[in-house]
Amino acid sequence: MNATPRWLNPEQQAAWDGFIRMQEKLIGRLSRRVQADSHMSPADYIVLAKLTEAGGRMRFMDLTKLVEWEKSRMSHQVARMAKRGLVGKEDCPDDGRGAFIVATPAGREAIEEAAPVHVEHVRRLFIDALTQEELDALGRISNRVLAHLEKQPD
């Protein structure tokens, strides 16, 4: 309805385009590497990482909140991982609805093997591209955007 929508100015456009392109390529490459040399999806990776960091046994919803996912996503994810033997589910005695999700030995082994490879790729593809000042700047910028998002409706 707006006859002259407020398009981005060239600098804004350049920043946005560059960011999008970079983010797509970087994330894409990283997840394909993880997949290829750990036989794990990024989702598998982060779930196992957070889960084992927390001792390898957690309530479903706690884990879900920890990684900031919605429950349905986690439910599907855990189901797939359970089928592949990376985690198990146990009933919660205190709460009839609840479930614990538990890293299996295979799961622990998988993440311990994957983690150093993963960090090495992060370093190679991302960290090594930038100076520490640039990293700091990016960190600050990211946090500003995050803070902004939380104040924003929707």
Added chain:
Amino acid sequence: MNATPRWLNPEQQAAWDGFIRMQEKLIGRLSRRVQADSHMSPADYIVLAKLTEAGGRMRFMDLTKLVEWEKSRMSHQVARMAKRGLVGKEDCPDDGRGAFIVATPAGREAIEEAAPVHVEHVRRLFIDALTQEELDALGRISNRVLAHLEKQPD
């Protein structure tokens, strides 16, 4: 194999975590908004945008290269979009294998309606969070990472 893998130092880790978190939330929110108020996926959006920018009619592979996708992805995407009437396919007379992909009137209308809404969300969620200097910094950083990625194997 490495007894003491080179973990990231705290500043590096902070930058990486912040970036990842920001990127996930931002992209997630933006694509849900696009979906919700244009009934289009981000993939639909970018394909239609690039296609109409280029006049609304392009060879399949040219379009694929333009958006930097792999052909199978584009093939599936175009098939879905064709089914929904956003684009059409035409045979290429000069090259028996080739295909033109063409924006339909419905496709043009859809993108023209979606574009201002999209840019408004980009502005609201991202641009408005940052100063012009920060945008410039992010743009430079993105380009450095992109350049680095291109030199990197894999």
Added chain:
DNA sequence: AGGCCATGGTTGACGCATCAACCACCCGTG
């Protein structure tokens, strides 16, 4: 006790992305 909403978690359908295999046609070379 009964009723009600919130919480914890699952399910199914659907669209998207990737991989690997495949088909069809073009073109250069012998």
Added chain:
DNA sequence: CACGGGTGGTTGATGCGTCAACCATGGCCT
């Protein structure tokens, strides 16, 4: 002409993410 390799494009299987609906239990309030 044949044939071999490269290009253009499709297909099917599989896993991931979202949405909406759903079920079961728990906790509160009267």
